[in-house]
Amino acid sequence: MRTVDMRKDGLDALKAHEGEEMEVTGCLGERYIGCGMKSGILHVEGTPGNALGSYLDGGTIYVDGNAQDATADTMNSGLVAIRGSAGDALAYGMRGGRVYVLGDAGYRAGVHMKAYEDRKSTLVIGGRTGSFLGEYLAGGIIIVLGLGDEQRDITGYFCGNGMYAGTIYLRTERTPLNLSDKLVRRNVDEEEKERILKPIIEDFASVFSLSADRCMSGSFIAIEADESKSYSQLYAAV
Amino acid sequence: MDRRYRIRKDDGCISCMRCARECSFGAIEAGEDRTLILHHDKCVDCQRCVSFCPTGAIFITEDGNRFRGNGVFGESDMKEIFLQARTGGVLLSSMGAPGRNVPIYFDRMLLNASQVTNPSIDPLREPMETAVFLGQRPERIERDGSGRLVDNLPPHLELRTPIMFSAMSYGAISLNVHKALAAAAEKLGTYWNTGEGGLHESLYPYKRSTIVQVASGRFGVHATYLNTAAAIEIKIGQGAKPGIGGHLTGKKIIGDVSRTRMVPEGLDAISPAPHHDIYSIEDLAQLVMSIKETTDGRKPVIVKVAAVHNIAPIASGIARSGADIISIDGFRGGTGAAPKRIRDNVGIPIELAIAAVDQRLREERIRDRVSVIASGGIRNSSDVVKAIALGADAVSIGTAALCALGCHICASCHTGRCAWGLATQDPELTKRLDPEEGAARLGNLVKAWTSEIKEIMGGMGINSIEALRGNRRALKGVDLNAKELEILGIGYAGE
CATH class of the missing domain: 3.30.70.20 (Alpha-Beta Plaits)
Known part of the structure; x- marks a missing residue:
């Protein structure tokens, strides 16, 4: 496996060898790592900077530490797996692929994620998230596990505000704080857990070598748009 | 009734x-x-x-x-x-803000001409340069060890005439309109803009004449899309609805519109009001740079904003964000659908915005770091000349382009029933526009305006757009108060 020292070789070296499996060392906040990458695998050591894996188009990025803001921005496909926590605006406008964060995510995670044909964006957070999770959600699946924080709220305020498609699954029984009246909360039954959550969570657990059973334990709730309160009712054409 | x-x-x-x-x-x-x-x-x-x-x-x-x-x-x-x-x-409307309650400053500015003291130029006999280059200018000339010039020119757009086509998305308008715009832009040596609804694959061959847009909904945005263009435009706002997002009804998300936007059929397409990954100039700089990374720094990045009260400092921030071009859309800019109160009451006229931005960028000595595109109510070639004399590098036209294709400004775009086959996805209606004939009409319009621009410039004794840009002595005001003259940076007629 090729080793690229970010401080010596920089982003150009990553681009020159796109498609290979590379170890990226010495990261100290360098931005735009893996931007638009179509193939290949990056093992990132240290702390990458903002906009990691934005427009990611099929490649795989593993991050050993924490990631900063705007990770996986407008991502199209591929995998971003972060062993630490992620900053704000994670997976903004993501259309496909998988983003896994073992730790926590900041504000505005999964805003305006989408799904289209065989692309189904999937965001799984092992810990908790800040406010504005999944706002404007237009498709795809967000799962927040809150591992180790079973007794606390695992999302912040304004969870799912303005979402109109897709589903947010939370491993908790607590309704998110100030949940909008345009959203519905329902309990997830065993059948749905097996069918939808299990394959995703098993994949998540295998990436981080966790016990899938632990991640699946307890009950889940789902947040979805209330279809009877759509945007179009807002208007009157002149 | x-x-x-x-x-x-x-x-x-x-x-x-x-x-x-x-x-x-x-x-x-x-x-x-x-x-x-x-x-x-x-x-x-x-x-x-x-x-x-x-x-x-x-x-x-x-x-x-x-x-x-x-x-x-x-x-x-x-x-x-x-x-x-x-x-x-909420009242929903379309096209640009109507009426003249807010002054149309273009109509209150008059152009100069040469008499005796300097000769006018006849564009039929003498060369007249209408080409414009948009992008950053290098700050200094560099030479290598043997004294040869080093090509340090950042990526730029080359226009044969200073008129481009405004961003109008596939979904808001039909694919035939996109085809007509793309073909016309290629033939004219200018650019058309996809708007935020993605680029239909059949139009990929026009990539050298295409500007692709990245808006808050990120519809149809992926690495290939960004690289199938001459430039990438980050849309922050538009003149018809500054500060608010967009909502394309699920009824228009059918067939190829769905495929091109990459959203499921029948599902509404909502563009959030802000980009939720841009809350500051620093965040904007980051998106500009991430686009440059994805396109290997080979394409200029445009940032489009609506003309609002603080437009001058906003433009200064954009110029410092690493963007190559600022596109400013004025109060009268058109739309396929916008809340009426927003369209008719938010923002400022493009004339004042151009003058304020040009002035501010000059004062801060960063005017050459960016080019400025003006839009929002450009109706004819004299509006183009006046906009450039106020400080724009080029203009873009939306409503005027649609009129060339048959639009009669009935402002019913939001109904999706456009009888002229422009702002609709109904196949029975979209076939009313023949893209080839449409392209020819757009070509004629821009050719005619370009001839008129040459004539107007020649009359002033100016032989290039470059020499017209920011040349406010070419303009005098009538029926304007002292403050308006001050902001426009022009004298009163007879002064």
Whole structure:
């Protein structure tokens, strides 16, 4: 496996060898790592900077530490797996692929994620998230596990505000704080857990070598748009 | 009954039923025995029936029955109140802000010409340069060890005429309109703009004439899309609806619109009001740079904003964000759908915005770091010349381009029933526009304007757009107060 020292070789070296499996060392906040990458695998050591894996188009990025803001921005496909926590605006406008964060995510995670044909964006957070999770959600699946924080709220305020498609699954029984009246909360039954959550969570657990059973334990709730309160009712054409 | 127009016909009618076939709003219906059933309340005054009547027998008049109001509350105020009292809805409208209550400054500025003291130029006999380069200018000339010039030119756009086509998305307008715009732009040596709805694959061959847009919804945005373009535009706002997002109804997300936007059929496409990954100039700089990374720094990045109160410092921030071009859309900019109160009350006229931005960037000595594109109510070639003399590098036209394709500004785009086949996805209607003929008409329009621009410049003794840009001495104001003259940076006529 090729080793690229970010401080010596920089982003150009990553681009020159796109498609290979590379170890990226010495990261100290360098931005735009893996931007638009179509193939290949990056093992990132240290702390990458903002906009990691934005427009990611099929490649795989593993991050050993924490990631900063705007990770996986407008991502199209591929995998971003972060062993630490992620900053704000994670997976903004993501259309496909998988983003896994073992730790926590900041504000505005999964805003305006989408799904289209065989692309189904999937965001799984092992810990908790800040406010504005999944706002404007237009498709795809967000799962927040809150591992180790079973007794606390695992999302912040304004969870799912303005979402109109897709589903947010939370491993908790607590309704998110100030949940909008345009959203519905329902309990997830065993059948749905097996069918939808299990394959995703098993994949998540295998990436981080966790016990899938632990991640699946307890009950889940789902947040979805209330279809009877759509945007179009807002208007009157002149 | 809410009725704005009345459909009339005279003795010339031969009952051919053409008008009924052309009407897409259900205002004219063919009854039994070749009689016409008129539903005046459904007429939007698109003039399609009038244009196609073979005998010129049909005409549309304004409905004579008016609410007089009281001089404060006018007829439209009352009708809007009635509508909102009935529906509880936000008023939805389309096209640009109408009316002249807000001054059209283009009409209050007059152009100069040469007399005696300097010769005018005849563009028919002498070379006249209308080419414009958009992008950052290198700050200094660099030479290598042997004294040869180093090519340190950042990526740029080259326009053969300073007129581009504004961003209009596939979904808001039809694929045939996109085809016409793309083909015309290629032939004219200028650029068309996809808007935020993605780029249909059949138009990939026009990549060298295409500007692709990245808006808050990120519809159809992926690495290949970013690389299938001459430039990438980050859309922050548009003149018709500054500060608010967009909402393309699921009814228009069908077939190829769905595929191109990469959202499921029938699902609404919502563009959030802000980009939620841009809350500051620093965040903007980051998105600019991430696009440059994805395109290997080979393409200029445009940032489009609406002309709002703080436009000068905003433009300064954009210039420092690493963007190559700022596109400013004025108060009168058009739209496929916008809340009426926003369209008619938010933002500032483009003329004032251009002058304020150009002035500010010059004062901060960063004018050469960015080019400025102006849009929002450019109606003819003299508006183009005035916009450039105020400080724009180029302009873009949306409504004028649509008019070249048949639009009669009935402002019904948001209904999706455009009788001219432009702002609709109904296959029966979209086929009314032949893209080749449309491209030819757009080509004619821009060619005509370019000839007029040459003539106007020649009259002033100026032989290049470069020399016209920011040349405010070419302009004098009439019917303007001292503050307006100060902001526009021009003198009063006769001064």
